Amino acid sequence: MSGPVITGTIHGVGLGPGAPDLLSVRADRLVRTTRHIAYFRKAGRPGQARRIAEGMLRADAIEFPMEYPVTTEIPVSDPRYNACLSAFYAQCTEKLAALARSGEDVIVLCEGDPFFYGSFMHLHSRLSGVVPVHVVPGITGMAGAWNATGMPITWGDDVLTVAMATLPEEELVRRIRDTDALVVMKIGRNLPKLRRAVAAAGREEAAWLVEHAAMPNQKVTPLTEAESVTPYFSILLIHGQGRRP
Structure with missing residues (x-):
């Protein structure tokens, strides 16, 4: 009589x-002890998620880089x-289901939080209901960014x-005008x-650009003084000024 079928688990791990020291205890343990490590990256690049985990993987780790076939070459x-x-x-x-x-x-290394x-x-x-899948939450990039400014993002x-900077310009204006606090991601070539x-929303003096939040080359600049921006690791912030004691 055959024994029970043992199925492995896919862990989406927020980094x-x-x-590296902003990983949760659970994420740190999984990264250091799991043999099969998967992560996304652009072809020809090491990938940000893999960079965060540098020096943490076990000696016999088997890596599975998942290289995007397209990034900005074709319009969305x-x-x-x-x-x-x-x-x-x-x-x-x-590939992942076969391993499980x-x-x-x-484990799939994920920048920020896997569900954000x-x-x-x-x-x-695609994996849910096929093999066991667990998610380990992570601190988001935007949380790293507003902490880098030294100011609370929201009050009261x-x-x-x-919002995404890829939105149409008129939609961006409306969103910026109608909110108290703002985070804009995916800036890159959309900065102008x-x-x-x-x-146009009348909030230029309150806006900040944060590049490489929580990384060694972190940079915080008022939008009015920013000339260019690091395409991928940039976030725009406008802090709320709401109710407080």
């Missing part, structure tokens, strides 16, 4: 905003973009809006558009 609005990424996530899912079915645990604008959620939706009843939107 936080960039500093192009049907080919979704088709390409969908096939990519399907391939990654098949063979009894192996796997991260690529892991696309694997999670402030409403916080999180974002700068115009912040000015």
Whole structure:
């Protein structure tokens, strides 16, 4: 009589905003003890998630870099973009599920929090119900960014809006004007558009740019003084000024 089938677990592990000592105790333990390590990266790059985990992996770790087939080469609005990424996530899912079915645990290294604008959620939706999947929360990049400014992002009843700089300019203006506190991500080449939107909303003097939050090369600059921006690791902030004792 055969014994029970042992299935491994896929762990989406939030690594936080960039500093290795900002991992949770649970995340640290999984990164250091799990043999199979997966992570996303752009082709030809080591990948930010892997960089955070540098020096933490066990000596016999087996790494599975998942290299995006497309990043900015095709517009998001192009049907080919979704088709390409969908096939990519399907391939990654098949590989991870096969490892789990063979009894192996796997961790997927995730920048920030796995469920906050991260690529892991696309694997999670495909793996759920197929093999066991667990998520380890992480400190978000935006939390690292507003802490870098040394000022609270919200007070009292402030409403916080999180927006993407990829939104149409008129939509950005409306969102910026209508909120108390603001976080804008995915800036990169959208900085000129974002700068115009912040000015049109009348909030240019209150805006800050944070680059490489919680990393050694962290930089905090008022938007009015910023000339350029690091494409990927940049966040714009406007702090709420709400009710306080």
